[in-house]
Amino acid sequence: MRRSTRGWHMSEVRAAAAAALPGQRVPEMLGPRFLPGGAFVRRLGRRGTLIAGGGMLAAILLASVFAAQITPYDPIAQNLRNTLQPPGLAHPFGTDNFGRDVFSRVLHAARTDIQIGFFCVLFPWLLGSLLGAVAGYLGGLVDTVVMRTVDTFMAFPFLIMAIGVIAVLGPGVTSMYVALTLSGWSMYARIVRAEVLVARRSDYVLAARAMGYSDARIVLRHILPNVVTPTIIFAVTSMVLVILATVTLSFLGLGLPPPTPTWGTMIAEGRNFIFTAWWMVTLPGLAIVVTGLALSLLGDGVADLLRGESSR
Amino acid sequence: MSALLEVRNLTTRIQTRRGVLTIVDDVSFSLEEGECFGLVGESGSGKSMICRSILRLPPTSPALMSGRIAFEGQDLLALPDREMTRLCGRRIAMVVQDAIAALNPVLPVGRQIAEAMLEHGVAANRRDARARVLALMRKVGIPAPERRIDDYPHEFSGGMCQRVVIAAALACAPRLLLADEPTTALDVTIQDQILKLLGELQQEMRLAVLLVTHDMGVVAQSCRRVAVMYAGRIVELAETAALFDQPLHPYSAGLLSCVPSVDGAAEEATRLRPIPGGPPDIADPPEGCRFHPRCPLAIGACQSGAFPLFEVRPGRFTACIRHEELARAGNIWAEPMPAARAPEAAEAAE
Numbered sequence: 001m002r003r004s005t006r007g008w009h010m011s012e013v014r015a016a017a018a019a020a021l022p023g024q025r026v027p028e029m030l031g032p033r034f035l036p037g038g039a040f041v042r043r044l045g046r047r048g049t050l051i052a053g054g055g056m057l058a059a060i061l062l063a064s065v066f067a068a069q070i071t072p073y074d075p076i077a078q079n080l081r082n083t084l085q086p087p088g089l090a091h092p093f094g095t096d097n098f099g100r101d102v103f104s105r106v107l108h109a110a111r112t113d114i115q116i117g118f119f120c121v122l123f124p125w126l127l128g129s130l131l132g133a134v135a136g137y138l139g140g141l142v143d144t145v146v147m148r149t150v151d152t153f154m155a156f157p158f159l160i161m162a163i164g165v166i167a168v169l170g171p172g173v174t175s176m177y178v179a180l181t182l183s184g185w186s187m188y189a190r191i192v193r194a195e196v197l198v199a200r201r202s203d204y205v206l207a208a209r210a211m212g213y214s215d216a217r218i219v220l221r222h223i224l225p226n227v228v229t230p231t232i233i234f235a236v237t238s239m240v241l242v243i244l245a246t247v248t249l250s251f252l253g254l255g256l257p258p259p260t261p262t263w264g265t266m267i268a269e270g271r272n273f274i275f276t277a278w279w280m281v282t283l284p285g286l287a288i289v290v291t292g293l294a295l296s297l298l299g300d301g302v303a304d305l306l307r308g309e310s311s312r
Numbered sequence: 313m314s315a316l317l318e319v320r321n322l323t324t325r326i327q328t329r330r331g332v333l334t335i336v337d338d339v340s341f342s343l344e345e346g347e348c349f350g351l352v353g354e355s356g357s358g359k360s361m362i363c364r365s366i367l368r369l370p371p372t373s374p375a376l377m378s379g380r381i382a383f384e385g386q387d388l389l390a391l392p393d394r395e396m397t398r399l400c401g402r403r404i405a406m407v408v409q410d411a412i413a414a415l416n417p418v419l420p421v422g423r424q425i426a427e428a429m430l431e432h433g434v435a436a437n438r439r440d441a442r443a444r445v446l447a448l449m450r451k452v453g454i455p456a457p458e459r460r461i462d463d464y465p466h467e468f469s470g471g472m473c474q475r476v477v478i479a480a481a482l483a484c485a486p487r488l489l490l491a492d493e494p495t496t497a498l499d500v501t502i503q504d505q506i507l508k509l510l511g512e513l514q515q516e517m518r519l520a521v522l523l524v525t526h527d528m529g530v531v532a533q534s535c536r537r538v539a540v541m542y543a544g545r546i547v548e549l550a551e552t553a554a555l556f557d558q559p560l561h562p563y564s565a566g567l568l569s570c571v572p573s574v575d576g577a578a579e580e581a582t583r584l585r586p587i588p589g590g591p592p593d594i595a596d597p598p599e600g601c602r603f604h605p606r607c608p609l610a611i612g613a614c615q616s617g618a619f620p621l622f623e624v625r626p627g628r629f630t631a632c633i634r635h636e637e638l639a640r641a642g643n644i645w646a647e648p649m650p651a652a653r654a655p656e657a658a659e660a661a662e
């Protein structure tokens with residue numbers, strides 16, 4: 001075992017313990033794994049962000065899936081005799097101006113928000129990777145057209161473009177997918193194209209071409225699996241930004257129409273009551289913060305893991 | 313015996329930033345069924361490009377190829393793309409130099425061998441393909457194929473990877489195998505094993521092999537006939553034994569004098585003689601015989617004109633007009649070359 005920068009070498013610990021307690025057997029529980037710098041601690045340190053992020057996200061997902069079991073309240077049922085109740089035993093997050101249970105709404109909103117966020121990462125990833133791969137592999141005119149389109153799309157600020165697209169298509173989940181796919185695909189195309197330019201000169205691609213495989217097979221089976229790692233790293237690390245973007249769009253009223261709860265719309269509705277009913281804005285906001293933290297920890301963890309593998 | 317592959321006046325050019333370069337210049341040769349034919353030359357002499365031209369896979373497209381490459385009577389250069397991709401892998405297969413790089417790192421080796429069978433319809437389904445892959449892996453000498461079939465390329469050694477690559481190339485029982493320096497990346501003992509394996513497979517499957525190499529020793533071990541290439545042209549073509557016995561081109565003679573001989577007699581005779589200078593810049597090759605700046609036998613007539621191959625005796629071709637002097641002179645590379653000749657060639661190499 002090498003000396004770790006983070007802690008003592010085990011032998012040093014045991015030597016110190018033996019010196020402090022002469023004649024006594026140093027217990028094995030002072031084993032190297034559980035001490036600072038030990039294998040277990042080091043592994044946890046390396047995977048710590050992954051475990052923490054994954055655990056938090058798993059908890060959030062479970063809470064949103066079992067929302068109906070966790071709280072007895074219907075997220076859209078109004079109760080006008082019970083409006084703007086502060087957090088208490090009956091309503092842990094209080095109620096809003098229509099008397100709806102905020103806790104229930106936060107949990108139900110989690111499902112929608114995370115689902116939208118997930119697909120808003122998945123769709124641009126698929127579209128961008130495919131277009132980038134095709135451009136890089138075929139080169140020539142196709143490459144020029146695709147990459148100049150990428151440049152054009154990249155010239156727009158992310159949110160401005162998404163807002164513009166939704167303004168044209170009208171608010172709703174589908175428009176949100178379209179908008180975020182259009183504003184997000186270009187980065188993936190750029191990453192994949194650069195990787196494909198390297199991979200297509202590789203011997204395994206030459207060997208595949210010599211075998212008479214079709215271009216589609218070569219791109220999908222031989223090149224893409226070898227070049228997706230950087231895009232996955234980018235996807236997981238950008239997931240938190242995408243979720244925040246979808247929340248922002250909902251806040252601006254460009255997402256799902258009321259009364260369906262989403263965190264963005266809840267905050268938007270609550271902002272008129274921010275001085276009288278702070279919980280209406282703060283608690284959904286906190287849910288966003290927690291989810292964002294979970295995703296960003298998870299993203300960093302996954303990215304580290306994949307980077308480690310690809311650099312091997 | 314009919315020619316399986318007949319290359320006539322093949323010229324391959326590639327487009328680079330420095331302009332159009334002629335990599336393969338008016339090359340003709342033919343391969344008979346089940347024959348092992350060697351193609352030797354230094355790096356950059358165009359031998360790999362011949363392989364890639366046969367498969368129509370030059371590094372830049374569109375292909376700037378002219379001449380005729382007849383395989384089983386069909387002109388490959390005139391064939392539509394669809395027909396060509398049906399031939400590739402099925403009738404003609406290629407083995408490249410760096411076997412580890414030639415395997416897709418994210419697919420298990422068994423899948424990669426099976427892929428060709430499934431794609432070309434040789435195997436009916438996955439189970440059939442798996443059985444065939446196991447048989448093929450056994451045939452190319454991979455021990456315990458049942459345990460190795462699902463392993464990934466990085467779990468194999470270089471020699472084993474080359475065996476996998478050969479197995480993949482032979483998956484559809486091709487008639488012609490283009491072996492582009494199949495042993496260069498391997499150490500000598502493995503090299504010997506791979507050459508023996510290729511020899512056995514060639515006998516067993518009546519496979520014609522175009523063996524590209526820069527190693528005269530490999531040629532001596534494996535090939536019946538050999539063509540020597542220099543700066544994109546074939547300068548000598550002969551039966552291997554005859555060429556080793558009496559080279560009829562100074563360049564071939566030079567290559568032979570670079571081969572270490574184990575059973576060599578006198579120490580002076582076995583000293584290795586590198587050919588002074590370097591190969592010419594293909595963007596600006598010398599006039600006349602391209603070898604004349606480095607040739608100790610060069611005369612005025614060598615410095616201009618065309619130097620096509622001509623037949624000295626049946627089956628014996630050379631491009632050297634002074635081959636008789638060469639035969640008389642014995643070992644022209646025995647005496648150290650005067651240094652004065654070299655600079656021009658050395659400059660060109662830079």
